[in-house]
Amino acid sequence: MIARALRHPSFLIGAVLSLLICTVALASLFWTPEDPTKMRILMRLKGPSAEFWLGTDQFGRDVASILMVGARNALLTGLVAVAIGLGFGLMLGVMAAQMKGRWIDDAIMRALDFVFAFPAVLSAILILTFLGPGLVNAVIAIGIFNIPVFARVARGATLQVLARDFIRAAQLARVPKLVILRRHVLPNIAGLMIVQASTQFALAILAEAGLSYLGLGTQPPNPSWGRMLNDAQTFLAMSPRLALLPGLAIALSVLAFNLLGDGLRDILDPRLEER
Amino acid sequence: MKPFLQVDNLARHYSLPARDFWGRRERFVALEGASFEVPEGQILGVVGESGSGKSTLARLLVGLEPPDVGSITLGEQHVRAGEAHSGPLRDVQMVFQDPFGSLDPRMRILDSIAEPLDHAGLSLSPDERLSRVVGMLERVGLGSGALRRFPHQFSGGQRQRIAIARALITRPRLLVADEPVSALDVSIAAQILNLLLDIRAEFGLTMVFISHDLGVIRYMADRVIVMQGGKIVEAGDTEVLFASPRHAYTERLLSAMPRF
Numbered sequence: 001m002i003a004r005a006l007r008h009p010s011f012l013i014g015a016v017l018s019l020l021i022c023t024v025a026l027a028s029l030f031w032t033p034e035d036p037t038k039m040r041i042l043m044r045l046k047g048p049s050a051e052f053w054l055g056t057d058q059f060g061r062d063v064a065s066i067l068m069v070g071a072r073n074a075l076l077t078g079l080v081a082v083a084i085g086l087g088f089g090l091m092l093g094v095m096a097a098q099m100k101g102r103w104i105d106d107a108i109m110r111a112l113d114f115v116f117a118f119p120a121v122l123s124a125i126l127i128l129t130f131l132g133p134g135l136v137n138a139v140i141a142i143g144i145f146n147i148p149v150f151a152r153v154a155r156g157a158t159l160q161v162l163a164r165d166f167i168r169a170a171q172l173a174r175v176p177k178l179v180i181l182r183r184h185v186l187p188n189i190a191g192l193m194i195v196q197a198s199t200q201f202a203l204a205i206l207a208e209a210g211l212s213y214l215g216l217g218t219q220p221p222n223p224s225w226g227r228m229l230n231d232a233q234t235f236l237a238m239s240p241r242l243a244l245l246p247g248l249a250i251a252l253s254v255l256a257f258n259l260l261g262d263g264l265r266d267i268l269d270p271r272l273e274e275r
Numbered sequence: 276m277k278p279f280l281q282v283d284n285l286a287r288h289y290s291l292p293a294r295d296f297w298g299r300r301e302r303f304v305a306l307e308g309a310s311f312e313v314p315e316g317q318i319l320g321v322v323g324e325s326g327s328g329k330s331t332l333a334r335l336l337v338g339l340e341p342p343d344v345g346s347i348t349l350g351e352q353h354v355r356a357g358e359a360h361s362g363p364l365r366d367v368q369m370v371f372q373d374p375f376g377s378l379d380p381r382m383r384i385l386d387s388i389a390e391p392l393d394h395a396g397l398s399l400s401p402d403e404r405l406s407r408v409v410g411m412l413e414r415v416g417l418g419s420g421a422l423r424r425f426p427h428q429f430s431g432g433q434r435q436r437i438a439i440a441r442a443l444i445t446r447p448r449l450l451v452a453d454e455p456v457s458a459l460d461v462s463i464a465a466q467i468l469n470l471l472l473d474i475r476a477e478f479g480l481t482m483v484f485i486s487h488d489l490g491v492i493r494y495m496a497d498r499v500i501v502m503q504g505g506k507i508v509e510a511g512d513t514e515v516l517f518a519s520p521r522h523a524y525t526e527r528l529l530s531a532m533p534r535f
Contacts, residue, residue: 164377166379169369172391173390173394174391174395184381
């Protein structure tokens with residue numbers, strides 16, 4: 001499997017890029033070139049230099065440092081939103097599959113369809129008007145809209161596994177239901193869930209950037225790629241660099257995790273393994 | 276002599292999905308009025324085309340599904356329609372048709388074969404567990420090199436041997452084999468059939484052997500029941516039934532059988 005991973009170009013590119021972003025985010029915990037919140041009125045809107053690698057913004061803050069800390073926010077958003085979606089979605093999806101044909105399956109899936117029917121960002125805005133803006137609430141809102149996605153994938157995959165004869169064999173061996181789920185179902189659907197997780201991770205980063213752009217996500221002075229974009233709008237003609245850089249960061253991380261997901265899909269495909 | 280397995284008037288219906296929200300759910304009769312008995316140590320062949328109720332019968336016999344009507348008596352155990360379904364029966368195991376679907380692709384052979392042991396309430400030591408699995412693997416013609424491997428590293432015939440080892444590890448008294456060789460090449464199939472016959476002799480196993488292949492049934496079975504549309508249309512000793520079929524359907528089946 002490792003050999004196949006190393007020969008897979010989009011997995012490799014995705015893995016290297018995601019690793020790079022993770023490293024930058026981790027590094028920002030200990031070190032940034034400058035204090036990302038420190039303003040220098042005399043140094044406003046300066047271009048890249050030896051002192052400020054990627055220049056400064058309208059308050060004279062170091063753009064490179066803000067971007068680094070922003071990566072931390074983006075990754076944390078993805079991680080928590082995916083954890084919420086995966087945790088609840090997996091549980092509900094597997095439960096629905098297990099109860100297929102009974103009312104509880106229909107109840108779970110129709111309730112999730114209801115959530116799914118609203119555009120994610122729109123409903124996040126709705127939730128945030130109740131909970132109030134802020135990174136934590138934004139992450140929760142994004143996480144909630146990941147639940148139906150994971151639940152659907154989990155339900156479909158679980159149904160496929162449950163239909164196979166090794167489940168009958170386990171039942172004949174008197175393996176308890178929960179043990180069948182843990183030992184047979186989960187390992188066989190894990191690949192699909194991991195692939196879905198990396199796709200949702202990318203979407204969560206995008207959603208957080210979108211919400212922060214609208215002023216509903218990360219609040220100042222905490223750095224966020226989405227808010228950097230919003231701030232840069234005013235100075236678009238004067239210094240397009242300020243919009244380009246966070247835009248590039250967002251695009252690159254979304255691309256990285258999508259490529260990673262695509263690669264994982266191919267690598268973890270059990271059909272390839274059977275041969 | 277009292278038969279080891281006795282089946283009385285067994286029936287199973289499935290309700291089909293309703294055509295629309297207000298539509299009535301129609302019932303599909305998968306098995307109806309099935310009665311037969313099998314003496315200990317004998318092989319009962321069940322033959323019929325697809326959809327004749329063979330596999331439904333298999334699932335009822337092993338206790339994966341409860342019957343809607345009728346009863347099953349297996350040694351000291353009784354299963355009656357209407358009583359609470361207690362799950363799979365003791366002393367019964369099953370070999371499935373598709374050796375690619377009957378082994379968990381993510382589980383090592385050792386754990387797949389040991390699974391029935393692990394849940395039989397024996398509390399074996401790891402060494403004891405391992406030696407039992409190795410013994411059974413050798414009995415079905417595979418070496419202990421298979422233990423740490425995964426199913427995809429084996430051929431169809433080898434997988435079916437592994438599935439047989441798993442079925443026999445708890446020393447069941449009844450083995451239900453649902454088309455165990457129909458997914459295999461002819462030469463491999465013959466090896467598996469001989470393995471099953473050897474094991475029957477060695478373990479004194481009673482067997483219900485399901486197949487659509489009359490040649491295979493004739494080779495394996497002491498007695499045969501012929502099924503069509505969920506009903507048993509004819510039953511008899513294998514040689515008698517093959518020599519002088521009484522039911523028109525059996526005759527049709529026999530005349531369609533290729534001769535070598």
